[in-house]
Amino acid sequence: MTEQPVHRLLGMTDGEYESVVGILDRPPMPAELAMYSVMWSEHCSYKSSRKHLGRFPTEAPWVVVGPGENAGVVDLGDGWLAALRIESHNHPSFVEPYQGAATGVGGILRDVFTMGARPIALWDQIRFGPLDNPKNRYLLNGVVGGIAGYGNAVGVPTVGGEIEFDPGYTGNPLVNVMCLGILKREQLVLGTAGTPGTMAVLLGKATGRDGIGGASVLASASFDEESGAKRPSVQVGDPFEEKKLIEACLELYEKGLVVGVQDLGAAGLSCATSEPAGRAGVGMEVDLDRVHTRESGMTAPELLMSESQERMMAFVAPERVDEVLAIADRWEIDSAVVGEVKAGGTLRISHQGDLVAELPAATLADNAPLYDRPAQRPDWLDEIQARPGPDLSSHDPADLLAKLLDDPAIGSSAWIYEQYDHMLFLNTVVGPGSDGSLLRVKGTDKGLGVSTDGNGRLCYLEPRIGGARLVYEAALNVAVAGARPMAVVDNLNFGNPEKPEVMWQFKESVEGISEACEALGIPVVGGNVSFYNETDGVDINPTPVVGLLGLADPMPQDPPRLSGAADGMELWLVGPAASGNLAGTAAQRLIDERPGGIPTGPDPEMAGDIIRLAADLAHFAPVLHDISDGGLAVAAAEIAIASGIGVVLDLPAEEIFSEDPHRFLVAFHHGSIDLPAYARKVGVCGGDQIVINGSSLRLDTAATTYREALPRRMR
Amino acid sequence: MTTAVVVFPGTNCEHDVVTAMTDLGGSARLVWHRKTDLDSYDSVVLPGGFAHGDALRTGAIARFSPIMEAVSRFADQGKPVVGICNGFQILCEAGLLPGALIANRDLSFICRYVDVEVTDTGTVLTNAAATGQRLRIPLNSYEGNWVDPTGEGRVVVKYTDDPNGSSERAAAVANDAGNVVGIMPHPERATDPLLGSTDGRAFLRSFLNSLVPA
Amino acid sequence: MKIRVEVTRRPEIADPQGTTIKRALHDLGHTDVTEVRVNKVFHLEVEGGSDTEIRDKVEEMCRQLLANPVLEDFEIELVP
Amino acid sequence: MKIRVEVTRRPEIADPQGTTIKRALHDLGHTDVTEVRVNKVFHLEVEGGSDTEIRDKVEEMCRQLLANPVLEDFEIELVP
Ligand SMILES: Nc1ncnc2c1ncn2[C@@H]1O[C@H](COP(=O)(O)OP(=O)(O)O)[C@@H](O)[C@H]1O
Numbered sequence A: 001m002t003e004q005p006v007h008r009l010l011g012m013t014d015g016e017y018e019s020v021v022g023i024l025d026r027p028p029m030p031a032e033l034a035m036y037s038v039m040w041s042e043h044c045s046y047k048s049s050r051k052h053l054g055r056f057p058t059e060a061p062w063v064v065v066g067p068g069e070n071a072g073v074v075d076l077g078d079g080w081l082a083a084l085r086i087e088s089h090n091h092p093s094f095v096e097p098y099q100g101a102a103t104g105v106g107g108i109l110r111d112v113f114t115m116g117a118r119p120i121a122l123w124d125q126i127r128f129g130p131l132d133n134p135k136n137r138y139l140l141n142g143v144v145g146g147i148a149g150y151g152n153a154v155g156v157p158t159v160g161g162e163i164e165f166d167p168g169y170t171g172n173p174l175v176n177v178m179c180l181g182i183l184k185r186e187q188l189v190l191g192t193a194g195t196p197g198t199m200a201v202l203l204g205k206a207t208g209r210d211g212i213g214g215a216s217v218l219a220s221a222s223f224d225e226e227s228g229a230k231r232p233s234v235q236v237g238d239p240f241e242e243k244k245l246i247e248a249c250l251e252l253y254e255k256g257l258v259v260g261v262q263d264l265g266a267a268g269l270s271c272a273t274s275e276p277a278g279r280a281g282v283g284m285e286v287d288l289d290r291v292h293t294r295e296s297g298m299t300a301p302e303l304l305m306s307e308s309q310e311r312m313m314a315f316v317a318p319e320r321v322d323e324v325l326a327i328a329d330r331w332e333i334d335s336a337v338v339g340e341v342k343a344g345g346t347l348r349i350s351h352q353g354d355l356v357a358e359l360p361a362a363t364l365a366d367n368a369p370l371y372d373r374p375a376q377r378p379d380w381l382d383e384i385q386a387r388p389g390p391d392l393s394s395h396d397p398a399d400l401l402a403k404l405l406d407d408p409a410i411g412s413s414a415w416i417y418e419q420y421d422h423m424l425f426l427n428t429v430v431g432p433g434s435d436g437s438l439l440r441v442k443g444t445d446k447g448l449g450v451s452t453d454g455n456g457r458l459c460y461l462e463p464r465i466g467g468a469r470l471v472y473e474a475a476l477n478v479a480v481a482g483a484r485p486m487a488v489v490d491n492l493n494f495g496n497p498e499k500p501e502v503m504w505q506f507k508e509s510v511e512g513i514s515e516a517c518e519a520l521g522i523p524v525v526g527g528n529v530s531f532y533n534e535t536d537g538v539d540i541n542p543t544p545v546v547g548l549l550g551l552a553d554p555m556p557q558d559p560p561r562l563s564g565a566a567d568g569m570e571l572w573l574v575g576p577a578a579s580g581n582l583a584g585t586a587a588q589r590l591i592d593e594r595p596g597g598i599p600t601g602p603d604p605e606m607a608g609d610i611i612r613l614a615a616d617l618a619h620f621a622p623v624l625h626d627i628s629d630g631g632l633a634v635a636a637a638e639i640a641i642a643s644g645i646g647v648v649l650d651l652p653a654e655e656i657f658s659e660d661p662h663r664f665l666v667a668f669h670h671g672s673i674d675l676p677a678y679a680r681k682v683g684v685c686g687g688d689q690i691v692i693n694g695s696s697l698r699l700d701t702a703a704t705t706y707r708e709a710l711p712r713r714m715r
Numbered sequence B: 001m002t003t004a005v006v007v008f009p010g011t012n013c014e015h016d017v018v019t020a021m022t023d024l025g026g027s028a029r030l031v032w033h034r035k036t037d038l039d040s041y042d043s044v045v046l047p048g049g050f051a052h053g054d055a056l057r058t059g060a061i062a063r064f065s066p067i068m069e070a071v072s073r074f075a076d077q078g079k080p081v082v083g084i085c086n087g088f089q090i091l092c093e094a095g096l097l098p099g100a101l102i103a104n105r106d107l108s109f110i111c112r113y114v115d116v117e118v119t120d121t122g123t124v125l126t127n128a129a130a131t132g133q134r135l136r137i138p139l140n141s142y143e144g145n146w147v148d149p150t151g152e153g154r155v156v157v158k159y160t161d162d163p164n165g166s167s168e169r170a171a172a173v174a175n176d177a178g179n180v181v182g183i184m185p186h187p188e189r190a191t192d193p194l195l196g197s198t199d200g201r202a203f204l205r206s207f208l209n210s211l212v213p214a
Numbered sequence C, D: 001m002k003i004r005v006e007v008t009r010r011p012e013i014a015d016p017q018g019t020t021i022k023r024a025l026h027d028l029g030h031t032d033v034t035e036v037r038v039n040k041v042f043h044l045e046v047e048g049g050s051d052t053e054i055r056d057k058v059e060e061m062c063r064q065l066l067a068n069p070v071l072e073d074f075e076i077e078l079v080p
């Protein structure tokens, strides 16, 4: 191997290194180089994406904190706020699925309780290669185990999520997690270091050599055959420590003991010192000898880069420090005063009597490189979009339905969510297994509707339409639970941004999400970007994931449930007539070897009306269900299975498996609900069969197929 | 008539228990595990969660918390002591209930509603239920598989199917006097119609009944 | 002084972990595995005292905490 | 043939369980315990084959299932 300059080993380009020399007006000392390398990594600096993220609409009267802080915060009224954030842990989960997913949960929780909020729920968005490959089964098992192991033990329920399978995820599974917290307005805390004299108190787990270089190496570079060599970076989650940390921090906020708080995630102490100082326009003196460590002999760069989990930095007025330490002690967590805020903007870090870093704090964040990477529409896209859709004429609809119910992405996800505590806190009014989640806010009449949606295949075929449709789907999912869309967070999982085609997919997806948010009048309040999701040069499908929060005020007291259908109820379809276009649908994935065509685009105006209508209907309709994967046939079958009653459908052929956007089903007794003129009756509930235009499937067979689709593949 | 709901580091169902008991007209307060007396309380609940992160064995470390001596005295005096889920595990480790809880038969965490049947109404947790009464309440555990090498444990609530391998399909177990009961599923999660079931009320009502001085 | 403590589950008590692992090994083709039991081993580092004193101390730790007498036996070994 | 496999977490990887147990032992007054690590031990019973064959088989089982190569090392011992 040839000698490499250190900055390159740390993932820094020569140009970036030169910028550091320019800022410091001298070559950096090792600890300084370590700090710049992690803070300027793709994962921490968003250097390839920042330019495009500016496109998102981020303003609305109810936004309290927009993108840029640890989590977005919106106003729910009556003094209540909600904090929301989504995060990816894709590469760590491939290296070690259990710990990778577990530490992903730990990280997203810290982003939310850093804001002063109590985390009340989690959602997971997970994507794997097909389950006939044992490696993918191992990964799914490990990831679900890790989310369960951490989430259950830390005491925050995982109330929903989504799962998708595609060969492209075999070498690069996607593991995203979203967390929602609530807080009273006066408890809001920001990631600021405060004024000179403020003390920096490090709380939580002892620092070890965990994940050294994780940010720059693991999250920001692609996998190749050598990825085995990156393994020493694996971190182990400790939900017990995090639980104590949550309770201790919440007590600090309640007692008004902190000026600001910053969690230690990727880039550890480098970030937790420089970012809060930068935000407050101050400097800081930090003594690394005071940091409590798990291992002996750690060097300054190691201490600054360590990604040891379950740590928080609290900024505390000097006269309150003793109280803070006493609370930490009572919750049985370790704490140490490691620094003091100084005027002037310089971050000075010492270790064993030596000054190891002396740099302008704000430059670690503010002077990070910004790339305007070339973007170009892939030349293979024309050919793919020109492909004809699947031909369903030779398929019996009931047969096709049976096959769709056996698709592990469509069949019940109970195998997953029954491993998660999804009921803790007594807020879960509508839990996993339906559309959006509905959580009550105790002590108020309010409910929070939440949905997360992604669809790599749609975005592969047409990223702008795909991106927009995710927003409409999520919005409708919360609407059928009675909530009105309020804010969005996004997680942008893409391939290698150094490829113009990937950059184009990225840009287009951002555009689609932005257009849909604008049409619905909802802001993006936070997000995350994960690039370099590729294996051996092959990129994953572009996979943006949208998490949407809606407010139901008041919350329906008897919200619609999939299980609410009864004998004799009519089933109506609300939404535009199906176009007959099956591009990107589950039916296409079943029949054609490869996806093709251009998916149906949304009708923004009509979508808005339909979403409002659904949220209104949720106050009295017994069953509402949006139409997504598998189309009307699957949606109706899910109602039939959950309610234990058959259904007879009679509808135009192109309606059966269409996944055209913003359409939903409603079931009710004849005459009990008035619907707009564009709604159409499509069936009647009753019997013990699912009948589609005369072809039928037994309800009990359908139910077994649906329940077993995932577990039978995992045995 | 106030119930002490004990909080160990890692406990997470304490607020849910207080909410459910308060909704049913009871009065409950949180008590930190380092407290040493329970003099101002009439009954104790050890709620669910992961005390000490379930390190070593569930409940193994919690049983040494200072509060546990007071809980033992309480139990000896015949006052009501109930452990839910992790609380059940702690009571077994402390020797206040027979047997021990090990990993579920299929080695997976189970969070779902289960059907149970009350088989013995002579305890502080079942006196308001009828023998043979069937109830639907949420289970939420990894170590819910009760083993009883002596074969003498008093099973007071049974699963109607066998979700986790528990001996005698035990969902709840009592001491001989019936004042100490451990239950694996969570009655406090089934007390509000908005959340799907109110069957847990039968257990919590029993508990509140048992507080009324004879 | 280094001490090794192995805690074994009594044979008459179910061992779901052992059972599951045996099944998984069979699924992987290792059908010649006829029995799997899983135990815990603690490696302790204890300061001060003679061998007998240390052994006594560790025995106390086992009886108090490290093993559950309802389910488990233990074995202590001083590592030279 | 009886085989004993001890699976150890690599020393540089955090062992939260060991830390919690150590804290509990200290609380119980055993403050002379300076280190606790927790490992898993598998006792297998495997039929047929020579010692070398069996050792090879078990090594494969370890790599496939019993140990997680990212976090753990393993040690195989044939028990006479
Ligand atoms: N990975 C998962 N974890 C938890 N719940 C899941 C997961 N995947 C799916 N679910 C739940 O299953 C239900 C159906 O999911 P999905 O088909 O993605 O819904 P939709 O099409 O309405 O967005 C939802 O309630 C969802 O929360």
Ligand SMILES: [Mg+2]
Pocket (backbone or CB within 6 Å): A434, A435, A436, A477, A626, A627, A628
């Ligand atoms: Mg839906």
